[in-house]
Amino acid sequence: MMERIGGKVIKFGHYAVVGLALVVTVSARSVSAAEQPFYAGKTIRIIAGFAAGGTIDLRARLIARYLPKWIPGNPTIIVQNMTGAGGQIAANYVFSVATPDGLTMLHSPTGPVMNTFLEPDSVKYDVRRISVLWVQEDSWLTAFNAKATKIKKAEDMLRTAGKLRVGGSGASSPRSLRPKLALELFGADHTWVTGYRGSADLLVALERGEIHLFEEPMAGYKPIIQPREKDGTIVVLWQTGILTLEETFKRSEFIPHIPTLDEVLPKEKKAGPAWEAWKALVVPQAFQGMVSLPAGMLPDRIAILTHALEKMTQDPPYREEHQKVLGQPADALFGESADRVVKTAIKRLFEDYQGGVRYLRDLAKK
The missing domain is CATH 3.40.190.10 (Periplasmic binding protein-like II)
Incomplete structure (x- = not known):
């Protein structure tokens, strides 16, 4: 290949042209990969610690249907029921076995927190280190x-x-x-x-x-x-x-x-x-419905999921179906506010109700 530059004819070798093409191609792919959202093509699992058909399962399936469109990359979300020990098997899996990569979330009632006090030998994680994204208060x-x-x-x-x-x-x-x-x-x-x-x-x-x-x-x-x-x-x-x-x-x-x-x-x-x-x-009861992640999560993924949950909860179709299926509004707390509610409750249980906690431990053995 030849090209006239500054009045002179310059000859380029075949391999130089091919090499230039490869550099351009690789660079384009690198830019494309850099722009690809983390969650594109991924599957997120919501672990529900109770059987299909119950409240936790119903809400988890609502979230699985409505949340993907609010996450950049539109991942697939599935619900996996992992029953046993009042939800503790599911909590131990999410908080101590699952990789903290933002692809595994737990939807649960209060058991994963309360068992720290009621049945500490069954708990395989430090409840003070989990990341709480979303909570709903719920009177039973x-x-x-x-x-x-x-x-x-x-x-x-x-x-x-x-x-x-x-x-x-x-x-x-x-x-x-x-x-x-x-x-x-x-x-x-x-x-x-x-x-x-x-x-x-x-x-x-x-x-x-x-x-x-x-x-x-x-x-x-x-x-x-x-x-x-x-x-x-x-x-x-x-x-x-x-x-x-x-x-x-x-x-x-x-x-x-x-x-x-x-x-x-x-x-x-x-x-x-x-x-x-x-x-x-x-x-x-201030955080009876809870979506949480294991400790060690990257802050940017916590932010992505928190923002998506907030947008989903404001979405009229989600709110309408939540009201229809569960009989209550979809209102919730998110991010730092949600995390603060849970951590405040944990502090109260450690400091204010130690006598009550001891009574409950004995009651569980009767």
């Missing part, structure tokens, strides 16, 4: 089999005959401990049946008569509990409420007609270590 309600127990109102708990069977998941799960502790506070005779994988299993057990009561998150009220309230199968006697920093219990604004346990429990029973234990179990 206790559902009774109205036909089998003949219980219609909270006062009936003080004179109930026979032994009530309380259903739960893992023995140290707050979902299992709270209804059991409530019956102890009332002085009602009861036995404990644990090992159920989630809301769907507990509901079947209730309807079959295997158990008489179980606890359900507020998000499950409309799809799971309310239809059975209307046909007289289930009666709801109380909700946990949200424990404020001033140690008052507030009703959830989404189920305001249901009183808190604090309102229906006789005053003389609201004292001593059992009542302190109840407060310790209600502290984490």
